[in-house]
Amino acid sequence: MEPKIEISSLRVKYGSKEALKGLSFQIMKNEILGIIGPAQSGKTTLLKVVNRTIEHVPGVELNGMVSIDGVDIFKMRDVHALRRRVGMVAPLPVGLPLSIYENVAFAPRTGGMNNKAKLDVIVERCLTQAALWDEVKDRLHTLGTKLSGGQQQRLTIARALSHNPEILCLDEFSIAIDPVTTMRIEEVLKELRSSMTIILVTNLVQQARRLADRTAFILNGELVELAETNLLFSDQAVDQRTKDYVGGIFG
């Protein structure tokens, strides 16, 4: 397997607070990498680095290197092009105040696509991939913000898929939705793996266990352990803290 993302000695400081204290690891192509760890350990910060939205945080300080397909992302001139390669799903669903159709067509449209027929295809494909098409196909032009929380989260996923990303980042996508919807989305993710690399940040340890090929345990901005999911969740985990965390002793 070839690496898709390489992270080396990544440090992120918010003012005097160090959120990531020198992370180094690789994310392989077409894998689901689970990232687990308690709140405040730097998981979300890591995702924000990958699409460089971290740069919008005032007073942030970055060190180290992150590359996608061997290209340093901080040296990329067109940050918008980078962000179109990375789909991002936030913890709470954010239906933009547009119609369902326009929510999904938003990124392709702003990227310059105006062909109605092509947009129709994209909208249908993404909504289908996000397991939402059947529920909304008859009301594509109603407001996306009127959907239920679980539907909005799937809409967010459809939107993240709309620009055909190579990498899909999910940040605790299931905290605001019901278990049934969560399971449906998990099925979707398993299928998407064949066409993209998925980073799944979750504080549901069992979710990482169900989905991830490999799992990384991050604690207080440091990578404690990164291993095959089976290994990490077995007695063979190397670090005692990992054993304690996945065993439910703390966190």
Added chain:
Amino acid sequence: MQYQRGRWSRVIEFLIEWLIRISGISAILFVFGIFFFVFKEGAGFLVTKWKPIEFFTSVEWYPTSLSNKRYGILAIIAGSASVTLLAMMIAIPFSLGAAVFISEFCAPKLKEVLKVLIEFLAAIPSVVWGFIGLMIMNPLIIKIFNAPIGLNVLNGGIILALMSIPIIVSISEDALKAVPDSYREAAIALGVTKWQMIYRVLIPAAKNGLLAGGLLGVGRSIGETMAVLLATGHAVQIPNGPLDSVRTLTATIAAELGETEQGADHWQVLFIIGIFLFSITFVINLIAYLVVKGIRIQAGDS
């Protein structure tokens, strides 16, 4: 032993409660009282001699003619409308730009300074604005446009624009600030530029507030009296261009009411203009209120 409040504390609480209640109710009473008073003054003429068609369609305003008094306010309506229209054409784009800048681009320190300055703009008395129109803008317009007189639609429009900018900016900025940050983050993460984020997400999300800000600006302009009285040239005519002098509804009342005999036809007609103005501003404010409450104008937002 059970704790008991003293008698005084209960009496004071009762009094305070009623004081607050009366204050609240009196605000409603005042509005109705003003409407009633204005209506009463104009009622006699309104019922017996008022000819609405002539009133609204004739440009002939000769209330002091000895032989044939004529009360047509079309030209005066055109005066108010033209000045307000020009003012809004200047003020709305400018205010929207200022609000977007303050809310999205500006550094926090500069933001505070700008907000204070804009509040300050709102605190300038309208007669001072009129004075600026009369003494500064007038010679400037004569010089730049080579116009015979600088007291005209252009002058009044600019002055009114400056006067309504603070209210539009502050309401628009509130509306933009109320848009959740998650919208901004979500849009930025999709790889759009800041401008695309602003006009595709932020402005649609804040459109009710922005619309309300614009409408309140219109209300402010139509109701403004002293500044336009001084700056627009006081000529009853339908303007052919921005360099023509006009007179507005408010200025007509302000200028003529003191010169008329109390209770005479002319006096009553001025009050009818007052009722008309009151209705316009009431409707505009009502629409602004409904818009803020989220009445959806756009079709498809079922």
